Every structure is written in C-alpha cells, then in structure tokens.
Amino acid sequence: RAKELGRGQHHFFDAALKTRAVRKLGLDVQLRRAFERGELEVYYQPQVDIDSRRILAAEALLRWPDGEGRFVASPGEFIPLAEETGLILPLGDWVMETVCAQVGAWLAQGASPVTVSVNVSSLQFRRSDFVDRVGAALDRSGLNACHMGLELTESVLLDDVDLAIGRMEQLKEMGVQLMIDDFGTGYSSLAYLRRFPLDYLKVAQEFVAGLETNRHDAMIVGAVIALSKSLGLKIIAEGVETAGQLAYLTERRCDLIQGFYFARPLRAGDFVSLLERGPIQTPALPVRLGV
Ligand code: C2E
Numbered sequence: 001r002a003k004e005l006g007r008g009q010h011h012f013f014d015a016a017l018k019t020r021a022v023r024k025l026g027l028d029v030q031l032r033r034a035f036e037r038g039e040l041e042v043y044y045q046p047q048v049d050i051d052s053r054r055i056l057a058a059e060a061l062l063r064w065p066d067g068e069g070r071f072v073a074s075p076g077e078f079i080p081l082a083e084e085t086g087l088i089l090p091l092g093d094w095v096m097e098t099v100c101a102q103v104g105a106w107l108a109q110g111a112s113p114v115t116v117s118v119n120v121s122s123l124q125f126r127r128s129d130f131v132d133r134v135g136a137a138l139d140r141s142g143l144n145a146c147h148m149g150l151e152l153t154e155s156v157l158l159d160d161v162d163l164a165i166g167r168m169e170q171l172k173e174m175g176v177q178l179m180i181d182d183f184g185t186g187y188s189s190l191a192y193l194r195r196f197p198l199d200y201l202k203v204a205q206e207f208v209a210g211l212e213t214n215r216h217d218a219m220i221v222g223a224v225i226a227l228s229k230s231l232g233l234k235i236i237a238e239g240v241e242t243a244g245q246l247a248y249l250t251e252r253r254c255d256l257i258q259g260f261y262f263a264r265p266l267r268a269g270d271f272v273s274l275l276e277r278g279p280i281q282t283p284a285l286p287v288r289l290g291v
Pocket residue numbers: 045060061062074075076079092095119120121151181182205238239240241258259260261265291
C-alpha cells in the first residue's frame with residue numbers, strides 16, 4: 001500500500017517536473033522571439049518625495065505584453081529564466097538603452113527632471129566592460145549620468161566585494177546614482193555597507209508589507225532607516241500600499257516612496273503625463289492605470 005502510494009507520488013512529481021521544464025523551454029523560445037520582435041516594454045514606477053509628493057524618480061521595470069492587454073509572464077518568472085540562459089545580457093543592454101533614450105526625450109521635451117533606475121543582474125554587473133556599456137548608453141542618448149540609477153542587490157555586491165567596489169567607484173565617478181535593492185533580504189554586513197559608494201538604500205518590500213501588522217518588520221524598517229541616515233544614504237521604501245505604511249515611513253523620515261499607494265508601474269506615456277500633473281494627490285489615482 002505504502003509502496004503503491006510512493007510510486008504514485010513519484011509519477012506525480014515526474015509529471016509536475018516535466019510540465020515545469022516544458023513551460024520553461026517554451027517560455028525561453030517565446031521570450032527570445034518577443035525580444036527580437038521588439039515586443040518587450042519598459043514600464044516606469046514613480047518614486048515620490050515623501051514631503052512634496054512630487055515624482056522625483058522612477059524604477060524601470062520590464063514587461064512582456066501579450067498584445068491583448070495581458071502579460072505573457074511576470075518578470076519574477078522570465079528574468080530568472082533570462083539569467084539562466086544568458087539572454088539577460090542583450091536584454092539588460094536594451095533596457096539601459098531604452099531608458100536612457102526615453103529619459104533623454106522627456107527632458108528634451110521639457111519634462112521635470114527625473115532619475116530612472118534600472119535593475120542590474122549579476123551576470124551584467126560581472127561583465128568586464130559593464131561600466132563602459134553604461135557609459136556608452138549615456139553617451140548615445142546624451143543623457144547626464146545623474147538621471148540614471150542602478151539597482152544592485154546584496155547578492156550582486158557580495159559576490160565579489162572588491163570587484164563591486166571598484167566598479168561602483170567608476171560609476172560614481174561618472175555621476176550615476178547607485179542603490180541597493182531589496183535591502184535586508186540578503187546578508188550585507190554593516191562593515192561592507194560602509195565601503196560601498198552608495199546613494200540610496202531600498203528597503204525590501206517584504207518588510208514594508210508587514211509594517212502595520214508585524215512588530216519585527218516595523219523594527220527592521222525603523223532600524224534600516226536609522227542606519228541609512230547615519231551612513232548619509234537616502235532611503236526609498238518600496239511596495240508601499242497603505243496610508244498606515246506611509247504614516248510610519250513619514251514619521252521615520254523616509255525620503256522616497258514607491259508603491260501602489262501612489263502609483264503602479266506605468267507605460268512611458270502614462271508616466272510622463274502623471275509627472276506633468278505635478279504633486280500626486282492621495283488617495284492614489286482616480287483610474288487604476290498600469291500594472
Ligand atoms: P524589484 O527590482 O524589487 O522591483 C520591485 C517589484 O515590486 C516590481 O515587481 C514592482 O512592480 C513591485 N511593486 C512595486 N510596488 C508595489 C506594491 O505596492 N505592491 C506590490 N505587491 N508590488 C509592488 P515586478 O515588476 O514584477 O518585478 C519583479 C522583479 O523582477 C524586480 O524586483 C526585479 O528584480 C526584476 N526585474 C524587473 N525588471 C527588470 C529588468 O529590467 N532587469 C532585471 N535584471 N531585473 C528586472
């Protein structure tokens with residue numbers, strides 16, 4: 001009986017594994033094709049100054065639309081896949097180029113100045129010519145480096161600390177804004193944190209989510225903000241969805257707020273319209289734009 005059950009389960013897991021593998025393979029082929037056909041899109045999620053409620057910055061987030069108003073897969077699924085296959089290298093270059101060109105165009109139209117940050121995968125960051133690629137993207141668009149941010153995770157930085165510090169110093173020299181993404185989910189020691197030439201820390205969404213319900217999350221966020229301040233870093237809270245979370249972050253003097261409470265990631269055109277409307281009024285948008 002037990003043996004039968006065991007065998008049955010085996011079949012079940014085999015089938016599940018196979019389904020996953022097939023989906024992955026299919027997605028990989030589709031993703032390459034979508035990329036080659038220019039079907040991927042960069043969305044922009046506002047980062048709002050906590051006092052003035054002005055949009056000062058944004059995060060660039062990759063989207064894979066299916067052409068019918070939905071998405072084929074989320075970045076949470078296709079980015080790790082692209083990292084596995086190496087597609088993230090051309091894809092990451094394209095995101096950087098697209099963002100530089102887009103922000104350059106907005107500024108040329110007279111839009112309020114914004115800094116847009118791009119997520120960087122470890123495969124990209126480890127490339128020997130990574131810094132040159134960033135420089136080339138900026139040069140081609142004529143964008144001043146201060147309008148570009150790079151989001152690096154703790155794992156990217158801790159992979160090879162000395163290499164990371166070297167790269168970051170070069171980028172800093174160029175004037176690019178540097179930030180640690182998802183801070184608190186990795187293993188950065190405070191000693192390292194001090195050595196990295198950073199401009200911003202982004203508090204991980206998972207701690208922000210628990211601000212009103214979990215004492216420990218609230219303590220962590222409070223401590224991270226205090227730490228950032230003592231290191232002279234600015235702080236961005238991401239995943240802010242409620243007035244209660246915002247109130248806590250306001251009290252602790254967080255700098256920038258990113259989250260559905262103010263705005264979702266938006267298509268370029270919707271983002272620049274919102275930017276031009278001036279300070280964001282709460283509660284959020286009358287229409288739920290974006291995803
Ligand atoms: P991330 O860099 O930590 O990005 C923040 C994620 O939180 C985004 O998910 C964003 O849509 C989501 N988010 C923002 N505000 C809220 C909120 O209030 N509530 C909730 N529930 N979620 C919120 P998204 O766009 O699905 O991206 C997931 C991850 O995929 C990103 O996490 C990033 O690691 C990766 N990613 C996205 N675009 C790129 C890219 O161009 N290059 C690379 N290398 N990675 C990317």
